[in-house]
Amino acid sequence: MKKTSLIQKLEISKKEFLEISKSIIQPSIISDQKKYKTLLKKYIKLEKIVSLYEEYNNKLAYLKEINIILENDSDIEMKELATTEKYKILENLSYTEREFSNLLFSSNSKEQYTTEDYRKAVIIELRSGTGGDEACFFVEDILRMYTMYFKKSGWKYKIIHAQKGGIKGYKEIILDVNGEKGVYGNLKFESGVHRVQRIPKTESQGRVHTSAITVAVLPKVKDIEVNINLNDIKKDTFRSSGSGGQHVNKTESAVRLTHIPSKITVECQEERSQHKNFEKAISVLRSRIYQNEKEKRLKKISIKRKSLVSTGDRSVKIRTYNYPRNRVTDHRIHKSIYDLAGFMNGNIQEMINILKLAEKK
Template sequence: MKKISLIHKLEISKKNFLEISKSITQPDIISNSKKYKILLEKYKKLKKIVSSYEEYNKKLVYLKEINFILENDLDIEMKEFAKIEKYNILENLSSIEKKLYQLVFFSKEEHVMEEDYRKEAIVEIRSGTGGDEACLFVEDILRMYTMYFKKLGWKYKIIYAQKGGIKGYKEIILEVNGEKGVYGNLKFESGVHRVQRVPKTESQGRVHTSAITVAVFPKVKDIEVNINLSDIKKDTFRSSGSGGQHVNKTESAVRLTHIPSQITVECQEERSQHKNFEKAMIILRSRIYQNEKEKRLAKISIKRKSLVSTGDRSVKIRTYNYPKNRVTDHRIHKSIYNLIGFMNGDIQEMINLLKFFEKK
């Protein structure tokens, strides 16, 4: 019964694929960039299904030929060969079937998670408890990430930065671009990062505990999140960041508020109000997308480690203990006794372990 249902779904997918294949070549579709992009995405997804389905059907035809040989051929050697081939074909068919079930019956939310893995990312780092020490740790974590990006050949841009009282940052937001699944690696960094060390301002050598928060969102395109401009309240103000005399003369900084969700973002890194608006929209779009995704995931049950993949920013995920040269991830109870290396961007070992535990 399951196989009949699968074949039925596959035939529908094949029919839709043929229809879309014709549609995307039509001049009126090509001229409508938004519609064309949406159809092209559907075309790519259906092509994977149809290609696997065609391969499946070829294997079935070959299986019939092998069965005919087994039933009718008198040559013993040929029959022995056919037996081996039949075993291999049945293995292949089973593998393709599993792949097709996943492609056809995989829930929309799980597809979204899989696609998100390959996306680029928005990374937000904010100081929490600990005053100036927390601001300094934001800067340290920023350095850790940028060194990690360099190892993987990723590029990053600072979208927003708010300096700390003495040094460091109260908040910094990055756009991270590259291959090899940027968001799929960085998503595990969302949460509270706690540091235990002796602050430079501490005269008696006492260890203090401070905390910062990291939030990682998949960077999304405008076609993935439909935002009505009428739902956005735009405010402008004078930048408090770098920029020389310019910051005191023009209101180039931009604050956007998405009225339905009450999500607010600011950007003041650029000298142009227009460029700040564009950057703020990138952050806003990603936050809205993440907000909607979390709502969907709350409604479904997926086999996953709850704390490993929720990205909850209120959860304490990691402690960096300087006196003991130790970094501990509390979600998987893993400690690495090479804090210096870790802070120099050697974080892939921990990320790989988090990926492993998420899939268990």
Template sequence: MKKTSLIKKFEVLEKEFHEISNSIIQPHIVSNQKKYKILLKKYRKLEGVVNIYEKYKKKLTALQEANYILKNDSDPEMKEIAYLEKNQILEDLSDIEKKSDDLLFYNTYPTGIENIEDDHRNAIVELRSGTGGDEACLFVEDILRMYIMYFKQVGWKYKIIHAQKGGIQGYKEIILDVSGKEGVYGNLKFESGVHRVQRIPKTESQGRVHTSAITVAVLPEIKDIEMKINISDIKKDTFRSSGSGGQHVNKTESAVRLTHIPTKITVECQEERSQHKNFEKAMNVLRSRIYQNEKEKRFKERSIKRKSLVSTGDRSVKIRTYNYPKGRITDHRIHKSIYDLVGFMNGNIQEMINLLKLSENK
């Protein structure tokens, strides 16, 4: 990482540290225990970063002094001391810079890149049709129903953020905000990937089994207090909703499309009648996608081979097959089959999740 880029990142976090230092002593923050705990946790993490930045700045000042002596001092002995000191300073700076790359990432995205630290969070669940046309759209609806039945079993709540209907039936895409007791993301993260279905479509007249696929992406929900997005980096478009909501929705441009310019990530929300509410929901999804994008990018940059592929969140990985003729669900990551397709599609998925958890923790 270049020094100018590193210093700029340090400066941003240093400024945030001082802002949080002032915030956590304010009465309205102290009285809000949830907010106070989040800010205090962030304060403690940033405190370590600021201390390292102070050390880094001192080393840079010492380097300037050593360079000045080497350039301007006529005493050979002083030059030799400065030369040795400069080499040591350069080694120290290099060491700090190598460590700072990960350190700055962990503190810019507060829970770091290890999924386990996100397990307590609520989740954003995105379902999209893949290969298979109308049959894939129908399967999105089936999987959506499966998850809703599961949410009822475990006592979680969900809200539809965005929905795009299929050509005939089902959904091309649907995005949910899922909340509940701690562990929502910790359970649902195992659902990320390609879900494949093998069955006879309703439109198939000759009884042939077809294979279709959908993708599921589960993202940890990131609050605005934890990750700030510059408004100047966001392009906002409004349009008339094509979803439910009656005449009111169609008469007003209540739907919102947000594009994060640096990453080109785009989010749409049209489920609320209020443009303001749609904006808030879209921002919530945008934060989660940017956070997930940074995590995945970090894995690639560092070339870390995961201990397990169970919860990578990689949408291109085929994770599960739902075979209707044989009444079987097979999870390919752990080579486990359950022969109760009807029960599974009615939300009885906890057994599979528990097995995936065991595999992840081995």
């Protein structure tokens, strides 16, 4: 299909969407349930198209900015970044145009795997909370639990960033997880505070301590979904503090990116190449900005679920791992599993399935 014809179709869809938006809130429409359901179904379909169309236009505008940088900026590194971004934008504009065709003309556009639950990739962030060294130990334990679950599920993962704890374990670790459709649909339930009750290895008197870590599961988003202006990013480089040999520790290959408008900061130091660290950091930054905007949007239109099953609120205690009683309890659904050893070995799908059922209800 020619681009001009596609744009015409999209403009028609946008106009129709705006008309339905006005009519669907009218009392006469709401009182007529049959008519209301028909319009609502159409509204939901058109909302996806219009939202994607807005992102498409933002990308076109961003492409113009990139071309200006390429023509006028004398900074060689900035030009290299702009060239990389331009290649991605052109590729994604083409991808978006195919998505439009699916949404506009496919006879089976009801489910095009466009919802978040069908995403194949996520960013998982694990951070130690209250509990000092014991919290760092528990980050490592939860990391092992997830990696064993990934192996059982046939998913692949890479460590993007890792910050070691004082004695052992991790203060923070960020993973990039990829697999078949539904990676986010399963892992989204893990976002929140994970609490552990056990006798720490450093405890000499045998007392049970309570520590906590936070887990954040962010859907990994495509470039077309989040518009990041290079001029809004502050880039810092520094020497890696982790393992990796002479090259990593003696060159400034680690990258820190700060998104000035949102003040979101991302670090990456796992690769030997500064360019590769930059690419990974940009990926994490996109996911964090997307999640940040999503949460603001949900609050604004007041449709956030009362249930905490899938809100992804990282400040809410969702699960307790009680070692003395061999029990793991999910507080959102009041479900306990008395096989903590099995759970920590990656057998977490049973709990996830129950959470899925609770969300549907």
